[in-house]
Amino acid sequence: MTTQLPLCDVAVIGAGPAGLTAACELAESGRDVVVLDEQGAPGGQIYKGVEKVFADRPQDIRPLGREYAEGKTLTRRFRQSGARYQPGVSVWQITSDQEPDLALGLIENGSARMLHPKHVILATGAMERPTPFEGWTLPGVMTVGAAQTLLKSSRLLPEDDVVLAGTGPLLYLYVMQLKKFGIRPQAILDTGPPLSLRTSLLGLRALITCPQAMFQGMRWLWGAGVKTNMTRGVDSLKAQGGDHLSSVSYEARGRRHELSTSLLLVHDGVIPNTWLSMSAGIKHHFNETQNCWVPEIQGAGLTSRDCISIVGDAAGIGGAEVAMLQGERVAREVDAYLEDHQHPQTSIESGVLRRQRWMRSFIDEAFPSTAQFQSPENDIVVCRCEEVTAGEIRQVTERGCMGPNQGKAFTRCGMGPCMGRKCGLTVSRLMAQVRGVSVQEVGHYRIRSPIRPITVGQLADMESILKGDNQSVLSANSS
Amino acid sequence: MFRLRTNLTDPVTFSFEGRRLTASRGDTLAAALLASGVFIFRNSPVSSAPRAPFCMIGNCYECFVQVEAMGVVQACLTEVTEGMQITKVSNQIDELGMDIKEVSKE
Ligand SMILES: Cc1cc2nc3c(=O)[nH]c(=O)nc-3n(C[C@H](O)[C@@H](O)[C@H](O)COP(=O)(O)OP(=O)(O)OC[C@H]3O[C@@H](n4cnc5c(N)ncnc54)[C@H](O)[C@@H]3O)c2cc1C
Numbered sequence: 106m107t108t109q110l111p112l113c114d115v116a117v118i119g120a121g122p123a124g125l126t127a128a129c130e131l132a133e134s135g136r137d138v139v140v141l142d143e144q145g146a147p148g149g150q151i152y153k154g155v156e157k158v159f160a161d162r163p164q165d166i167r168p169l170g171r172e173y174a175e176g177k178t179l180t181r182r183f184r185q186s187g188a189r190y191q192p193g194v195s196v197w198q199i200t201s202d203q204e205p206d207l208a209l210g211l212i213e214n215g216s217a218r219m220l221h222p223k224h225v226i227l228a229t230g231a232m233e234r235p236t237p238f239e240g241w242t243l244p245g246v247m248t249v250g251a252a253q254t255l256l257k258s259s260r261l262l263p264e265d266d267v268v269l270a271g272t273g274p275l276l277y278l279y280v281m282q283l284k285k286f287g288i289r290p291q292a293i294l295d296t297g298p299p300l301s302l303r304t305s306l307l308g309l310r311a312l313i314t315c316p317q318a319m320f321q322g323m324r325w326l327w328g329a330g331v332k333t334n335m336t337r338g339v340d341s342l343k344a345q346g347g348d349h350l351s352s353v354s355y356e357a358r359g360r361r362h363e364l365s366t367s368l369l370l371v372h373d374g375v376i377p378n379t380w381l382s383m384s385a386g387i388k389h390h391f392n393e394t395q396n397c398w399v400p401e402i403q404g405a406g407l408t409s410r411d412c413i414s415i416v417g418d419a420a421g422i423g424g425a426e427v428a429m430l431q432g433e434r435v436a437r438e439v440d441a442y443l444e445d446h447q448h449p450q451t452s453i454e455s456g457v458l459r460r461q462r463w464m465r466s467f468i469d470e471a472f473p474s475t476a477q478f479q480s481p482e483n484d485i486v487v488c489r490c491e492e493v494t495a496g497e498i499r500q501v502t503e504r505g506c507m508g509p510n511q512g513k514a515f516t517r518c519g520m521g522p523c524m525g526r527k528c529g530l531t532v533s534r535l536m537a538q539v540r541g542v543s544v545q546e547v548g549h550y551r552i553r554s555p556i557r558p559i560t561v562g563q564l565a566d567m568e569s570i571l572k573g574d575n576q577s578v579l580s581a582n583s584s
Numbered sequence: 585m586f587r588l589r590t591n592l593t594d595p596v597t598f599s600f601e602g603r604r605l606t607a608s609r610g611d612t613l614a615a616a617l618l619a620s621g622v623f624i625f626r627n628s629p630v631s632s633a634p635r636a637p638f639c640m641i642g643n644c645y646e647c648f649v650q651v652e653a654m655g656v657v658q659a660c661l662t663e664v665t666e667g668m669q670i671t672k673v674s675n676q677i678d679e680l681g682m683d684i685k686e687v688s689k690e
């Protein structure tokens with residue numbers, strides 16, 4: 106019965122640089138590839154809206170930058186690759202290894218259907234690290250990535266009173282882009298530490314091996330620092346307001362300051378989006394340097410499940426360049442596996458890829474995550490959905506709660522619609538601090554399907570599909 | 585918060601809580617609303633505190649809105665179309681919450 110369902114060789118989840126590259130390679134070598142993405146257009150986070158910008162707003166290409174414009178080459182190649190593209194589709198389930206068949210549960214326009222690939226490539230990318238602090242749930246407080254997304258896809262520009270706070274390359278890239286659109290933020294509150302000797306040495310190595318990327322980074326930092334109100338060593342960030350943000354306060358060099366503003370953008374680096382890989386039962390471990398959970402990868406993208414590969418930032422933060430290089434390697438690996446069901450001898454990482462990794466170790470060192478967000482005070486809400494505070498998490502842990510799953514039962518933390526995406530990292534960290542053990546030992550929420558809220562009605566649809574009453578057909582590269 | 589846009593390319597008309605608004609074709613609902621000066625999208629089902637889009641990439645679920653004929657959607661992942669009627673959700677969130685619990689039971 107299940108064979109009546111739509112089939113394909115490879116389903117790629119995520120149409121960012123990693124997923125698109127892997128899909129192009131496989132489709133161009135004759136594989137039947139379906140690319141699924143919940144966004145409306147290809148490009149992923151970095152190249153969001155790139156086709157639309159080229160078609161409707163060519164004047165915006167320059168201020169958005171050369172790296173952004175390069176995305177067009179990739180999306181053009183993808184459109185011609187023969188891969189079937191399904192935008193606006195959310196993947197909410199991958200069947201477990203207990204099930205006889207590999208299948209994906211999809212939602213599109215509110216209705217559910219299934220897809221049966223022989224192999225799955227997860228290219229789900231990254232998300233911004235949670236930044237719990239006083240007032241972070243107020244309207245008027247959003248992430249830097251959110252504001253940058255609004256700029257790329259809809260040309261939304263902040264008013265001049267905008268304040269940016271936190272740390273990480275994305276923050277400085279955005280400031281640089283704003284500058285080219287003629288906007289000078291009211292203030293940049295950098296929460297990062299001063300440059301250490303170790304960081305400088307790693308920086309030197311990166312400068313020698315990846316001069317282009319380093320110069321680009323320096324341009325961003327320099328561009329941001331010049332003629333903007335940048336303050337370093339910022340701590341105790343707070344957002345205040347009634348129904349909407351009205352002011353931001355912070356400490357710097359031992360003094361408290363306050364700024365009135367209607368928009369505060371925060372950022373503290375990005376972490377892999379592991380909700381699908383975790384729900385598929387793939388092994389993960391905690392990476393202390395990058396302060397995030399990462400799937401365990403062998404070869405280019407192999408996981409503890411033979412039929413699932415992971416590529417790009419979803420496999421560990423490496424940036425778009427690495428995502429594309431990895432996309433090629435993973436495609437070769439998957440192609441060979443589909444041929445004879447043997448895992449091939451993995452190709453050696455190229456010199457380019459190795460140099461990119463050195464660059465990344467400098468970035469990891471230069472932009473460590475912000476201490477204030479890693480250990481929020483007791484009255485700070487950590488779970489935005491259920492409004493559970495850091496104090497409640499500490500209290501249940503002191504009373505003997507061993508990990509986040511048990512914590513759910515006592516506090517409801519992580520049980521809202523976001524399913525722990527905005528609190529998972531914080532809760533594990535807080536529990537580890539109280540217990541005096543590693544985050545690895547405390548563990549992460551157990552993630553199960555559905556990884557997106559799905560209604561009972563949609564589930565019923567799925568059951569009727571499985572019974573064969575309802576056939577849904579995939580259309581070819583449509584929109 | 586954000587500058588109001590002028591000279592919209594290919595404008596579409598939609599409404600939020602009965603207010604007639606315009607956006608550019610291809611905007612997400614979240615972009616369309618923020619660009620029109622709508623700052624409060626919903627209220628927290630726990631404390632009724634106001635909430636608005638936070639991540640814009642489908643992860644925080646702060647952007648839930650009710651769309652006629654579609655139900656509750658994430659405004660940052662849904663494209664605005666001509667004549668769309670959008671309203672705030674509050675109690676519906678609870679319903680959705682129940683559904684989640686229903687299916688993710690052990
Ligand atoms: C908001 C944001 C903005 C960023 N902007 C930049 C930038 O301007 N420049 C830069 O150098 N780096 C940026 N980054 C870093 C980013 O991670 C890049 O390194 C790059 O986009 C990673 O490529 P990728 O292919 O691994 O994943 P991504 O580009 O993140 O693509 C992943 C895709 O998977 C889709 N997806 C995820 N889960 C599902 C699911 N369950 N169902 C269906 N589809 C799903 C997403 O919609 C997304 O399109 C940004 C990150 C974020 C979070």
Ligand code: FES
Nearest residue numbers: 640644645647660
């Ligand atoms: S704004 Fe975060 S899910 Fe839409």
